Amino acid sequence: MCYAIPGKIIEIKGDIAVVDYFGEHRNALNKFLNAKIGEYVYAQGGILIDKLPESEALEILTIWKERFFELKKKDKEYSQLDNSVLNNSVILQHHPPSLSQHNSQPHSQSDSQYHSQPILEILQKVNLNKELTKNELLALLRSKNKDELNLIYTTANNIRQKEHDNACCVHGIIEFSNYCRNNCFYCGIRKEAHLNHIERYRMSSEEIISAAKHAVKELGFKALVFQSGEDEWFSEEKLVSLVKDLSRLNILIFISIGLRTKETYKKLYDAGAKAVLLRFETSNKKLFENLRPSTRFDERIQMIKELKQMGYIVATGFLIGLPDETDDDIINNLLLTKELKADMYSFGPFIPAENTPLENKRSVDKDTVLKAIAISRFVDRDSNILVTTALETLDKDARTQALLAGANSLMINVTPNEFKKKYAIYKRNYGAQKDIKKEIIETINMLYSLGRAPMDINFYLHK
Numbered sequence: 001m002c003y004a005i006p007g008k009i010i011e012i013k014g015d016i017a018v019v020d021y022f023g024e025h026r027n028a029l030n031k032f033l034n035a036k037i038g039e040y041v042y043a044q045g046g047i048l049i050d051k052l053p054e055s056e057a058l059e060i061l062t063i064w065k066e067r068f069f070e071l072k073k074k075d076k077e078y079s080q081l082d083n084s085v086l087n088n089s090v091i092l093q094h095h096p097p098s099l100s101q102h103n104s105q106p107h108s109q110s111d112s113q114y115h116s117q118p119i120l121e122i123l124q125k126v127n128l129n130k131e132l133t134k135n136e137l138l139a140l141l142r143s144k145n146k147d148e149l150n151l152i153y154t155t156a157n158n159i160r161q162k163e164h165d166n167a168c169c170v171h172g173i174i175e176f177s178n179y180c181r182n183n184c185f186y187c188g189i190r191k192e193a194h195l196n197h198i199e200r201y202r203m204s205s206e207e208i209i210s211a212a213k214h215a216v217k218e219l220g221f222k223a224l225v226f227q228s229g230e231d232e233w234f235s236e237e238k239l240v241s242l243v244k245d246l247s248r249l250n251i252l253i254f255i256s257i258g259l260r261t262k263e264t265y266k267k268l269y270d271a272g273a274k275a276v277l278l279r280f281e282t283s284n285k286k287l288f289e290n291l292r293p294s295t296r297f298d299e300r301i302q303m304i305k306e307l308k309q310m311g312y313i314v315a316t317g318f319l320i321g322l323p324d325e326t327d328d329d330i331i332n333n334l335l336l337t338k339e340l341k342a343d344m345y346s347f348g349p350f351i352p353a354e355n356t357p358l359e360n361k362r363s364v365d366k367d368t369v370l371k372a373i374a375i376s377r378f379v380d381r382d383s384n385i386l387v388t389t390a391l392e393t394l395d396k397d398a399r400t401q402a403l404l405a406g407a408n409s410l411m412i413n414v415t416p417n418e419f420k421k422k423y424a425i426y427k428r429n430y431g432a433q434k435d436i437k438k439e440i441i442e443t444i445n446m447l448y449s450l451g452r453a454p455m456d457i458n459f460y461l462h463k
């Protein structure tokens, strides 16, 4: 099984290689692989990560050729928006067959005629590529009318198609330790969780490498996220050595380990980690400091900026639906993600975790998350927007709906089952114990049903 399509280098411009995929050209950073014109390569996140022999590449490309163009056609059809119709207040949308099954709120013919003028006007502004005011962003976020929501999502999906075509990144995540020195109120593996007898685990380096090898060689992943609590047992030395070992797999290594010193992150970059996932959690400083005792908002933001400067591909974002959060906060969160020049937007719903101070709070509703995805697409048109695993927990069809509301990237949990169930950051009721191969096949089939292809997306170079 393969998630990235090999391409052929047709030109080298300094550190940049131009890669051909069936006649389409994409730029990728050649700094770490040193590939030559004529060679076949895999790229992830706009970085060349591996070479492969011509015979192997041609074999894979022969299998892909027909499907590649079929998928593109399908995606284009499903994401089409007829502008003249939009201007006349009626939306013409081509639903993919799967959406009618997946959509929990089907739209009847009769209510599809009505759209309140302001939302329509705002979307027309979006279509004309005009910047929206904060009030307009708030109006989109507050919209509740089913038909308006449908229009918002379709408009975002249409922009996604124009910006990224049908490319969709599929990354794996391995959760390697649930020890944490912090006490974030929302998190099920917070330090004080031990008072509630949470079972802690730490995968050994051998276990992490073996899980990663399995994900790469058996499951076909080309990009993996390695996540943990802020676990100081993994010293700088241990992490550097782990990353060095993992870099032999020729994949894009994402790390998601919370705050570390600038020096440690620099050493990890040099050891082979080229991407980082570090959310700022909320742009509301007071809320941040209330919910994350003894951590500082300014320090986290500064770290994200420094990681970007170091050359990391930065995935960042926030939680939606934290107690006392306002609509204004959500819009500020989106704008801060843009301001930080996130290479990838990673935000998901807050889901109450057992035995935490917030365990009795409510989860946010799915449409708020879908609207946030669509609005991100409007404020940062060529952004890469990830569908997080937490969203899937809210509703098993949410992933599909998110991809149809502007998202273009997915994550699949490939942590070995014995550890996965102990990584209880939030209450998971879906997917935790599923057979991983079955889940991957379901995901790939779902992507194909939407016309999406797992091709490299240039999030390293788009800013």
Ligand code: SAH
Binding pocket: 180, 186, 187, 188, 227, 228, 229, 230, 256, 257, 258, 259, 277, 278, 279, 281, 318, 319, 348, 349, 350, 351, 352, 353, 390, 425, 426, 427
């Ligand atoms: N310790 C690291 C990485 C692990 S936590 C860090 O904090 O950055 C990864 C993410 O899980 C956090 O960024 C947070 O946004 C998310 N998370 C924590 N508790 C959650 C909850 N109850 N619901 C949804 N997401 C949660």
Ligand code: SF4
Binding pocket: 180, 181, 182, 183, 184, 187, 188, 189, 190, 191, 228, 229, 230, 258
């Ligand atoms: Fe630790 Fe991250 Fe959970 Fe906070 S969110 S308690 S830093 S694992």
